[in-house]
């Protein structure tokens with residue numbers, strides 16, 4: 001009997017996983033013993049870290065977009081469909097058109113910002129967490145020569161470094177434009193420091209002081225008044241803005257919520273080492289879709305495929321699953337448009353930001369190009 005591995009979600013984690021499986025199980029697929037199916041609900045694959053560089057007008061949007069069918073290895077059967085239910089008891093996925101049975105399932109359905117989480121936020125804010133949002137923000141920033149930019153953050157959200165990065169990049173952006181003294185930059189964060197990871201907060205704080213970036217902690221948004229252009233916090237204070245850049249709380253994919261597989265935010269309870277969905281032996285979770293208390297990042301998805309892929313292959317070949325996820329994450333930290341730091345960490349080792357340098361910014365720029373090899377399962 002052919003063993004069918006279904007990968008759900010054609011973003012970073014799903015595409016890497018399916019391609020790695022397709023490449024490494026080439027012989028078994030050829031022999032008709034294994035089938036690798038990738039189900040994607042869009043043919044547009046966007047490298048999301050590119051949104052930062054689109055907003056800063058450093059790169060055109062097309063630079064970060066590929067057709068999914070050009071990224072997927074020939075050994076992988078790519079299906080475009082929107083899954084509406086995951087039935088883990090019957091080992092089957094349902095779309096409006098069809099059923100997809102599986103022996104092994106890898107869920108990689110990602111996360112997305114919930115712009116309805118705060119009244120007025122959708123109408124009153126800008127963002128760089130969607131393609132349209134990054135393009136609109138780029139145009140607003142290009143026309144701005146004075147005024148107030150307020151940045152708000154809610155949790156959980158993907159790429160925990162991105163809010164810090166954009167405010168530091170904006171400082172450089174307006175300096176280069178010669179109007180930094182006329183543009184107020186105010187960064188806010190919901191807890192008692194400017195980043196959830198203390199070493200990252202310690203790395204950024206001196207930059208804020210040196211570069212006159214205002215900050216406010218314990219800042220929790222209650223509502224936005226788009227007409228008056230004010231953000232209202234839970235303690236009732238009003239904060240005026242000309243541009244409000246907001247990173248709202250994220251939720252998991254609707255299919256996870258509708259299938260009742262997630263926690264209250266739609267993230268799947270996942271074993272932190274095996275990456276199996278809790279109380280399941282044949283459903284694995286990769287990337288933002290997990291409920292793990294680690295950064296939701298493309299690098300996280302990448303390192304997780306290095307666990308899930310060999311474990312599934314071992315099972316298919318009748319060998320034990322021995323790979324374990326260490327919690328590894330790697331993130332660049334852009335400090336301006338020209339230099340950057342970097343952190344790597346895992347469950348046992350906290351991050352220690354590397355010395356900020358031009359070279360690390362260059363590495364990030366190079367990785368932005370190498371990503372496509374990664375997605376293809378080559379790197």
Ligand SMILES: Cc1cc2nc3c(=O)[nH]c(=O)nc-3n(C[C@H](O)[C@H](O)[C@H](O)COP(=O)(O)OP(=O)(O)OC[C@H]3O[C@@H](n4cnc5c(N)ncnc54)[C@H](O)[C@@H]3O)c2cc1C
Pocket residue numbers: 008009010011012013014039040041042047048049050051052081082083084108109110111128129130158159162253254255286287288289296297298299300301330331332
């Ligand atoms: C501004 C920004 C900057 C970032 N910077 C970095 C960075 O520097 N470094 C880094 O490591 N990460 C970064 N990230 C985070 C990174 O992009 C995500 O963590 C990563 O894409 C997660 O991969 P994923 O596969 O879990 O989800 P995604 O890549 O979002 O893919 C999920 C896919 O599942 C599909 N899907 C969902 N539901 C269904 C369904 N029902 N049926 C079929 N398909 C479905 C979606 O359409 C999507 O294609 C950044 C993100 C943003 C927004």
